[in-house]
Amino acid sequence: MNESHLRKLIQQAVVQTLEKESGSAQENQADTTLKPGQVPVAVSNRHIHLSEIAVERLFGKGHQLTKKKNLSQPGQFAAEETVTLIGPKGRIERVRVLGPARGATQVEVSLYDGFTFGVTPPVRSSGDIEGTPGIKIQGPRGQLTIDKGLICAARHIHMHPDDAAQFGVKDGDLVQIMVNSERPLTFDRTLIRVSEKYKLEMHIDLDEANAAGIKQGAVGELKPGT
Template sequence: MDKEKIRDLVKEIVKDMLQKAKQVPIAASNRHIHLSPEHVERLFGRGYQLTKLKVLSQPNQFAAKETVTLIGPRGKIPNVRVIGPARGNTQVEVSLFDGFTLGVKPPIRNSGDLKGSESITIQGPRGQITIKEGLICAARHIHMHTSDGEAFGVADGDVVQVKVDGPRGTIFSNVLIRVSPKYKLEMHIDLDEANAANIKNGYLGEIIAVESRNQVSGG
């Protein structure tokens, strides 16, 4: 058996073990920004294309080499990583502590829920823009492939509780389930949450309860 087949077999075994134990790997997400194609050009130049630096865990997502500076009423945060590829609307994701540094109050929102969110100025090497809304603190959530959703007994839009053991063990409530054939199993929290519970990338959490079901999807 060649190395590639062995890796695939190991991945399937690990996935099966996680599903049976209702465990999910956890990743702490640092501040970052998703840019619309228009804003990529305004910040980096006409016709500019983002350059892939590192492939991320979620399929087709990558950390770009490009970074920007966030400018708020009270302060700045430089070297904020751009996440590619470019997408429909510009979305800036920071922690609540970052909001304090900038002098703004980012609302805790699900990705894409930008209406009425905070304004922020973004500085790139070739230009500067101010968006009226788009700055949020991303709500904790779990990405799941459709096969994971079936195995865990949850559906897209459900909200669950996740238990994490350790010296500063905790239970995260209000964790949104996001299911798609494009996703890979992983829970995302921000650095404030990770530091408070002493969580490192790769730690495992256990889904212990479903708080609410997505009535629209019949989950």
């Protein structure tokens, strides 16, 4: 068994375990009774946001994304459609498309995924894609190569303005979140994102969830930090 194949098997095992035990930001979180200062934590698997042009390029002219299930954030959904991401050293298949379509295509993966692709994704806030690497995307009806848009999403907390007022924070603040799991960990420099459209929830990726032993229903305790 060569090193590349072994790495792929390890990656698949980690992903499958976390998806079973941790839940995902691509699914609605189970209702959790929160104590003051607590934030529900969701694990976000790799996914892609497509522009309308990219949707047609990959799935055919006039194609509209088909909703598979609603996401925890209002108005967002996981689509039935998936794509293959192709880098200079490898590929990852069945990457979930999230809807609705956006103005620009953005691919969100973990740092570990970057080893598979042979591309190092920078840690960025969603939407901050200037100067980021591109990647090749394969769909059932076509292929395209984006020249930017591959990122590792910075850990962040979605908040409604009412939540922000309660916690005493504002959009763009950086805080610390302590997760008391089997492998307790404090996540520093966690970005606060505030919008009328948001529901209270922290998003971390699979690498971070694995490091902290995050399971479904996990919560974190917020305190201001830098």
